[in-house]
Amino acid sequence: METIKITGNMKTPSVLLDPETGVLELAGRSIPENTESLYKPLLEWVEEYVKDPKPTTTVNIKFEYFNSSSAKYLIRFLEFVTQLKKQGKNLIINWYYDDDELFEYGQDYQDVLEMKFNFIATQEFQNK
Numbered sequence: 001m002e003t004i005k006i007t008g009n010m011k012t013p014s015v016l017l018d019p020e021t022g023v024l025e026l027a028g029r030s031i032p033e034n035t036e037s038l039y040k041p042l043l044e045w046v047e048e049y050v051k052d053p054k055p056t057t058t059v060n061i062k063f064e065y066f067n068s069s070s071a072k073y074l075i076r077f078l079e080f081v082t083q084l085k086k087q088g089k090n091l092i093i094n095w096y097y098d099d100d101e102l103f104e105y106g107q108d109y110q111d112v113l114e115m116k117f118n119f120i121a122t123q124e125f126q127n128k
Helices: 035-049 068-086 100-113
Strands: 004-006 014-018 023-030 056-066 090-097 118-121
Touching (some): 014 035, 023 035
Parallel strands (some): 056 090, 090 118
C-alpha cells in the first residue's frame, strides 16, 4: 500500500495515511467543495488497510472544523478503523479539540462507535 499524504488548505484537511507506521491522521479544516471526491479515496485506502494492518494503529483526529457532509465521511472512516479492534489489534484513537463543540462531536462518535477515544485539549483550548 502507498502512503497518502495531502497538504491541507483553508477548505480541505491535511491527511497522512501511513501503512508502514500505522498512523492515520486527519487535521485542519474540512469544508471541501466536493466531499465525496476528497473522502472516497481515503475510505478505499482504509478499507484495504484493515485487511493487513500493523499490530498497533494510531488514529489522530485534529480537526479545527468540519461541516456536516464531512462528518458523514468521518464516521464512515472511523467505522472502518474500529474493525481493527474486532480483529484483536491495538487501536488508539486520539481526538484533539480546541472548543466544546469539537469535544462533543468526539464524545458522540465515541458513543456511536462504542470505542474509547483519548480526548486531548489543544493548547488554544487550554489557554481559554
